[in-house]
Amino acid sequence: MTHPAFEPNQPAIGAHRAKGATGAANAPELILATAGVSKTFPGVKALQGVDFRLFPGEVHTLMGQNGAGKSTLINVLTGVVAPDAGTIRLGGEVVAFASPQEAEAAGVRTLYQEVNLCPNLSVAENIFAGRQPRRFGAIDWPDIKRRAQAALARLDVSLDVTRSLDAYPIAVQQMVAIARALSVDARVLILDEPTSSLDDSEVAQLFKILRHLKQSGIAILFVTHFIEQTYAISDRITVMRNGEREGEYLARDLSADQLVSKMVGHERMSARLREAAHDAQAAQAAHESDEGVPASQAAQPFMELRGVGRRGTLQPIDLDVQPGQILGLAGLLGSGRTETARLLFGADRADSGTILVDGKPVRLRSPRDAVRHGIGYCAEDRKKEGIVAELSIRENILLALQARRGWWRKISRQRARELADLWIERLGIKASDAEQPIGLLSGGNQQKALLARWLATDPKLLILDEPTRGIDVAAKFDIMDRLLALCANGLSILFISSEISEVLRVSHRVAVLRDRRKIAEVAGKASTEDNIYRLIAGSGE
DSSP states (O other): OOOOOOOSSHHHHHHHTTOOOOOOOOOOOOEEEEEEEEEEEETEEEEEHHHHHTTOOOOOEOOOOTSSHHHHHHHHHTSOOOOOEEEEEEEEEOOSSSSHHHHHHEEEEOSSSOSSOOOOSSSHHTTTOOOOOOOOOOOOOOHHHHHHHHHHHHHTOOOTTSSGGGOHHHHHHHHHHHHHTTTOOOOOOEEEEETTTTHHHHHHHHHHHHHHHHTTEEEEEEEEOOOOHHHHOOSSSEEEEETEEEEEEEGGOOOOOOOOOOOHTTTTTTTHHHHHHHHHHHHHHSSSOTTSGGGGGTTTSEEEEEEEETTTTEEEEEEEEOOOOOOEEEEETTTHHHHHHHHHHTTTTSSSSEEETTTTOOOOOOOOHHHHHHHHEEOOOOHHHOOEEEEEEEEHHHHHHHHHHHHHHHOHHHHHHOOOOOOOHHOOOOSOOTTTTGGGOHHHHHHHHHHHHHHTTOEEEEEESSSSSSSSSSHHHHHHHHHHHHHHTTTTEEESSSSSHHHHHHHHHHEEEEEEEEEEEOGGGOOOHHHHHHHHHHHOO
């Protein structure tokens, strides 16, 4: 893999610098820096002694997995939250922003993943909202129009600034948001996942503008989960892991393999990896039929995806989900795992390709369509999209089945209690009884109750997005062992986890995703943790 080389305007300092290093003898002047910044929330050490630095005229990318501390660091830099310890310097002076407004007034502007503008207002009104120039006490609309056009011209963008913002696509709205930020003499521009809803051509347009901005001396802090985009735009990369700064590197000196390893804490060819690879191969052998023929060759796929994609979310993908098998999806956060799951469940609509169920084309316009075809879905965030904490275990377990039957065909109280007790016993849910509020259960038992919800509908395919996140080790292994037992009875499972060892332990095959694309599918001897990390980084076979 060849990475474009980008030279920052300021000299490169500290390639592969150790965690505690903060400078060098001939260092250029920093525009923004932190020293020993820490932040703790109840039960979570979000940041631990983080040193960070940003120079004028560079694109500095912040990389890390979910929970690494990226968002908290941005919130500290921009005055959303105050640090518990440490200092922040802007232009060499210690600052303590009490609000985002104070940070903006000092020249630190932030653009978030969702464009935070007013779609019903014109482009010009959005650029100057809250600070309209006035003439004789009234808003000077001709001046606003001229200045808005000039702000956009700085980005090499020409459009009708009197039109409503929602008349333009998301990519153009991003440009308007940048123009607003720059219209107040921003010294630092922070972009938090700005490309998540953009297609390739729109990303290229945005990157062209960012390169132009850095040449003018603006410091850009870029946050993304996309590896290819990181190397296309970055001068420098800081890797965060578990609330700490793992290290700071020049992009040209850090290979994609090394970047992935540092993000996930993966040491190639360690004893742990060899053990994981051995377990994966043993599991694969156990999944094969008695005749030695992989089950994937023994039956027609329950579900087939052919070129299925969604603009700005997922590139067209091909997948086969076999009866009685677990198909794992592996990839970093932002690779397209959850997006694939949502398309399969009808939570998002595909705008390309064909979905076949039992060999017949279907259109999944909504989750109701998916449930009717025998598909269940346990979402990644069980607190927000899974459990209803105030309801009982019984009510939570019966939700999907009652919805499929229709509310006019109510399940009797006695039958509901029988079904709830049945699944509580089958899945080993530890509770006083089925009437206990589900919000009082442990995370592992809540997750088992969500599994019970869908198993009660007798599904043919169960989509599990991070089913073991936030639960203890014993519950993890219990849930995964039960998944394998369910597959033995013919259930198809799509299994998503950020822990590659988990994916390997239960999956017959593994589809590897990177940057919203499927890049490989592995099975057998190729199903090793080491090889999958290589594929994610772009150097595997």
